[in-house]
Amino acid sequence: MALIIKYIVACLVRYWLIHTDYWQTIANRVEIATPLNSWKRLIEGVHLYDNGINPYEGDSFHESPIMLILFHFLLKKVPYLLPVIFVVLDALTAHILYKASKVFIQIFKESQERGKADVVEESKNMLLNESQLNEVPYYVLSVYLFNPYSVLNCVGMTTTVVQNLLLAVSLWAASSGQRVMACVFIALATHQALYPILLVVPISILVANVNQGCNKCSYIRTLLGFVLCWGFCIFISAYIMDGSYDYFYNTYGFILSVPDLKPNIGLFWYFFTEMFEHFRLLFVCAFQINALALYVVPLTLRFHKEPVLLATVLIALSTIFRSYPCIGDVGFYLALLPLWKHLFSFMQQKFIVACTFIITSALGPTVWHLWIYSGSANANFFFGVTLSFATAQIFLITDMLFAHIKRDFTLKNGSSRQINGKPAKLVLR
Template sequence: MKVTMSKLLKYLAAGVVRYWLMHTDYWQTISNRVEIATPLNSWKRLTEGVYLYDHDVNPYEGDAFHESPIMLIVFHFLMKKVPYLLPLIFTIIDLITAHLLYKTAKSFVAMFKDAQESAKDEVAEESKGMLLQDSDLAEVPNYVLSVYLFNPYSVLNCVGMTTTVVQNVLVTGALWSAAGSQQVLACLCLALATHQALYPVLLIVPISLLLADMKKGCNKCSYIRTLLIFVLCWGFLTYISAFIMDGSYDYLNNTYGLILTIPNLKPNIGLFWYFFTEMFEHFRLLFICAFQINALALYIIPLTLRFKKEPVLLATVLIALSTIFRSYPCVGDVGFYLALLPLWKHLFSFMQQKFIVGCAFIITSALGPTVWHLWIYSGSANANFFFGVTLSFATAQIFLITDLLFAYIKREFTLKHGTSRDIDGRPAKLVLR
């Protein structure tokens, strides 16, 4: 009963904070911050697109609106019928995301423990103290829940009423469905997230692996079936969107086209805007291809080959990498994958960069708004200052992900070979000569 009451209080406190901030004088400032709102997810652009659609003007003819037609129809209905409930709706969606993350974490930790029990005979005797305990089954999901509910990045993302809130709940729904062997629902949620933001398409690989593991089969038919269902769902959503726009597929230029070609160079916390502002035009296509290959294709094959037996870790890393290297990232994307890190609590003792990464996150989060004010309002700085902060922020995230991967490999080695390091029966030591 105490645990249940504690969870309810967390949901209530997080919901009240979000809802209260949406009704303060700071809401407009928060919703327009470059760290929170991008051309792809901005609430201001969403309302403008709905206004144009309501006045029989194609919102995709200009550069104002970049959401999918399905999102356009949904929010057109909400703004017309229940505009006063929109802050509450965004708050509830974010709380649903947190709850689904909690349920997903419970399923994943149970999977980790089952896999550990089946491989217990291969663990060195002196390393058995490092194995997951029964207490982790309750602790880890609670950590995941708390990190998402009270992470400032997640809170500000919800308060800014960005459509990243919707993307997060869809990605969480896909992971939760896959953990429960619900193949069609997982593919549908992932297709909806991909239809909105494209980069979640990377998750089809770990979700296929996860579904195959849950069904106790790793045959090719399982992978092909998952991929086929996903493609059919994605294709159907594309067709529905075209039907909404009177049979025209021109909207693709302002949705996927914006994501892939980066025509809008408004500063954000990503890496694309500065490079393409400074770049000579005749090099643009080359670097667009290079940047998008890095974000969409470069890491998926080697990471899948190395971590195919750990689809949850693979999903976590791919979500993080797509956040760092996507064309229009925001703090809501960062807050989402940070909430997945407590799943790997058993790796924290093997991570060496925790303090450095933590300090970098705090410093860059404080310096970003400061440098932005100096650049835009005071005129005492320039774009190089702000980009330096965003570059440091991206570097800290890369350190975090590489540290997590190395920690997994170290723990895997230690479980098998033990903690002692002996050579010819004597303790090993490193001697510099």
């Protein structure tokens, strides 16, 4: 009953906000809508397509052709149901994350049982008991349903709602050992936003672990399945556009080359606004390598035994460093953090990160108003807020990773620090 009440309240809040006078303001906020996910641009693209004009010939529409056809159908057949559809999709995302987290908890239990022999006696009280593990899915559900970032993302009717659903289904499918479903949904998410391609690695590991097939063949099958599904998405998109692949430039090309420098909560827009044009290609490549490739190999080598943690971290890093991030992306990975509730006691920067999140979330709209409407500030003010927001997210992720390492070390070596029977002293040189 408590779960049903949560769903009802969360859906009513979203539905009510969509029908208030503030909806247009929310939907146009730079923190919520980007050139990739904006509802306004989506409607424009559908309108152009409906009138026989290729929406990819201009510079306003950047969604995939599959999304174009989907929303063309919805806007033609059931336009009055669109607010309900977005609310239901967001609630469904929360429910699938809830189901996925229950499977993740079972994986944690099995992993803890296997590693019990390596835990020293004095650290056995740190092992998670049944009640601590069973309450985690409820926290995941609550954080997604009532997180202001997720709520505003749904209210703004951005296509990030669909992307979050695709990511949630792919994580749940992988944790359940359903390779084909995981490949299909991660391919759809990649086709829409490109950056979810990073999740192929943890999903491959997770599927192999669940199916007890930790070998190269299992990983290759998952990778091959993803490539085939993604290729099929590309083929279907070309078929929709009458056999033309010109949409590539306004979808993947737009994401990678970052031509639209409208401010957002990311790091790209200000840097490329201030940079000399002849350096642009170099730094675009450097930024995109940082977002798409730099962290995958080292993090996989270190955390390959924890694919759920690896997936959480890669989702967070791709959110921070992608070219057009929004708060809907942030809200999704924040909902996964309760899975690591047992690490919070080892984290040292929780208070600083929480305060920074709250302050920057309040200051962002304030300095935007001062810059754009009052004229009493400039771009540096808004970029300072977005830079602080990104820094807080980086602190959160690094702190969580270090907390995992510290907890793992303490379980195996105990909390006492002695050398030759005497208390050890840590000295930095």
